[in-house]
Amino acid sequence: MSADPSESAHAPLSPLSAPGLSRRRVVQGGLVATLLAHVAAHVAGARAEDAGETSRPVSLPTPAAAEPPQLTSAPVSGAQHLRAAEASWPLKPSGDATRLWCFEETSPGPLLRVRKGEELAVMLENGISQPITLHWHGLRLPNRLDGVGGLTEEPLAPGASREIRFAPRDAGTYWYRSMVPALAAEQTERGLYGVLVVEEDEPPPVDADLVIVLDDWALADDGQIAPGFGTAEDIGAVGRLGNWLTVNSEPPPESFSVAPGGRVRLRLLNAANARPISLRFDQLAVEVIALDGQPAEPFTPARNSLALLPGNRADLIITCAPEAGVSGHVVALLGPGLPLLTIKTDGAPAPSANAADIKPPGNGLPETIDLAAALRVDVVLQGGLPPNTPPPVDVSRIWRINGVAFTDAVAPLFSAGQGKPVVLSLVNKTEMLQALHLHGHTARLLHALDDGWEPYWQDTIAVPAGRTVRIAFITEGAGQWMISSAILDRLSGGMATWFTVT
Numbered sequence: 001m002s003a004d005p006s007e008s009a010h011a012p013l014s015p016l017s018a019p020g021l022s023r024r025r026v027v028q029g030g031l032v033a034t035l036l037a038h039v040a041a042h043v044a045g046a047r048a049e050d051a052g053e054t055s056r057p058v059s060l061p062t063p064a065a066a067e068p069p070q071l072t073s074a075p076v077s078g079a080q081h082l083r084a085a086e087a088s089w090p091l092k093p094s095g096d097a098t099r100l101w102c103f104e105e106t107s108p109g110p111l112l113r114v115r116k117g118e119e120l121a122v123m124l125e126n127g128i129s130q131p132i133t134l135h136w137h138g139l140r141l142p143n144r145l146d147g148v149g150g151l152t153e154e155p156l157a158p159g160a161s162r163e164i165r166f167a168p169r170d171a172g173t174y175w176y177r178s179m180v181p182a183l184a185a186e187q188t189e190r191g192l193y194g195v196l197v198v199e200e201d202e203p204p205p206v207d208a209d210l211v212i213v214l215d216d217w218a219l220a221d222d223g224q225i226a227p228g229f230g231t232a233e234d235i236g237a238v239g240r241l242g243n244w245l246t247v248n249s250e251p252p253p254e255s256f257s258v259a260p261g262g263r264v265r266l267r268l269l270n271a272a273n274a275r276p277i278s279l280r281f282d283q284l285a286v287e288v289i290a291l292d293g294q295p296a297e298p299f300t301p302a303r304n305s306l307a308l309l310p311g312n313r314a315d316l317i318i319t320c321a322p323e324a325g326v327s328g329h330v331v332a333l334l335g336p337g338l339p340l341l342t343i344k345t346d347g348a349p350a351p352s353a354n355a356a357d358i359k360p361p362g363n364g365l366p367e368t369i370d371l372a373a374a375l376r377v378d379v380v381l382q383g384g385l386p387p388n389t390p391p392p393v394d395v396s397r398i399w400r401i402n403g404v405a406f407t408d409a410v411a412p413l414f415s416a417g418q419g420k421p422v423v424l425s426l427v428n429k430t431e432m433l434q435a436l437h438l439h440g441h442t443a444r445l446l447h448a449l450d451d452g453w454e455p456y457w458q459d460t461i462a463v464p465a466g467r468t469v470r471i472a473f474i475t476e477g478a479g480q481w482m483i484s485s486a487i488l489d490r491l492s493g494g495m496a497t498w499f500t501v502t
């Protein structure tokens with residue numbers, strides 16, 4: 001493998017020749033067009049600037065004339081069918097559609113929307129050639145519903161179907177996807193996922209509620225998903241970085257109009273396999289109201305930007321300008337900046353709900369965690385594939401947690417009863433950013449020097465190279481709960497473990 005990821009396998013796709021700006025976007029103001037031209041001029045050197053990671057170049061998609069995707073949906077009534085099957089989807093504005101693995105032939109899959117405490121009923125059907133599960137990323141739920149193939153349930157065989165019912169106890173923005181550890185990277189990269197929105201009993205009043213799923217796809221020259229999953233390079237280095245970034249599986253930027261003075265809730269998900277995506281908010285007044293689904297003390301992000309690891313969600317409230325005709329932009333910090341979403345004020349001023357409180361009601365998470373009584377466990381992350389490692393490489397043992405690759409693990413990280421406070425020290429002894437995902441639980445990020453904590457909860461946590469990050473949580477229901485790399489390519493390479501709640 002190459003020491004410089006920019007030289008590696010998935011070459012940039014689009015030369016960005018003559019971007020065919022649609023009239024819709026042209027009339028929406030010159031800034032986007034100007035930015036795109038600027039972006040095009042710099043695409044050859046485009047690099048992720050976030051999290052200290054290097055990346056492959058991203059060819060920035062040309063804008064399409066396609067209508068905006070379905071950004072909102074009605075609540076689910078009755079059982080929602082989720083049939084996994086191959087489907088063609090126009091990720092790119094021209095050329096052949098890309099063959100994906102989708103739920104219900106859409107990408108992202110159907111937006112599931114239920115009220116907190118109401119039952120969600122899903123009929124999962126497997127129409128692909130691999131076994132699948134349905135994992136509810138970030139939700140606190142009974143362990144038998146966590147959907148980790150081989151750990152919490154038998155995966156669903158090709159051709160089989162299974163009904164899944166539960167009443168979510170947590171309001172917020174969540175990600176559903178297949179989760180068979182050895183296959184999760186491929187199945188997620190091919191599109192087998194969607195968003196679950198669990199509505200609060202009394203949500204903050206807004207004029208629009210938009211779901212924004214970000215993904216970067218590694219496409220081959222023919223526009224199809226680049227083959228070659230589970231390679232030593234993808235598992236052992238930064239992971240499978242794409243060369244085609246989409247918003248709700250459409251080429252960006254998306255555009256949306258809202259009344260002057262209106263308030264928009266954005267529900268962001270980074271569905272990429274491996275790429276942390278940093279966003280900047282230009283000419284938009286932004287407050288973060290939830291992270292990883294759970295309400296946070298509302299805050300304005302530092303430098304008006306926010307980084308999302310793969311699997312992270314963030315709910316934002318955007319307050320629009322009081323005048324008509326003002327455009328604000330959500331921009332991905334790739335190269336000189338890639339506009340993802342334009343929000344423009346249009347029409348008569350909104351009878352604004354702006355005076356109302358924007359903090360969502362809580363989900364009953366504990367006000368305090370008795371850290372003095374906590375079980376303290378070290379989670380030492382090791383491994384990686386140094387440049388120029390000669391073959392053969394044992395890809396299932398590239399990464400280890402406390403010295404053991406997942407394939408060799410026979411015992412849980414720890415066992416504890418329900419309701420037990422736990423502090424995990426996540427010790428990153430690798431040379432790369434690690435992103436760990438805690439199943440079925442949500443954790444407080446502790447301060448470095450004491451047991452103070454950040455005013456939010458997370459289930460997908462960044463651990464920079466060489467650093468230690470401590471998290472605290474209280475054990476939930478009985479069962480085996482996975483802690484796994486949120487950079488999905490590393491899952492089959494050993495970066496996973498589990499703990500047992502008795």
Ligand SMILES: [Cu+2]
Pocket residue numbers: 135136137138437439
């Ligand atoms: Cu998950």
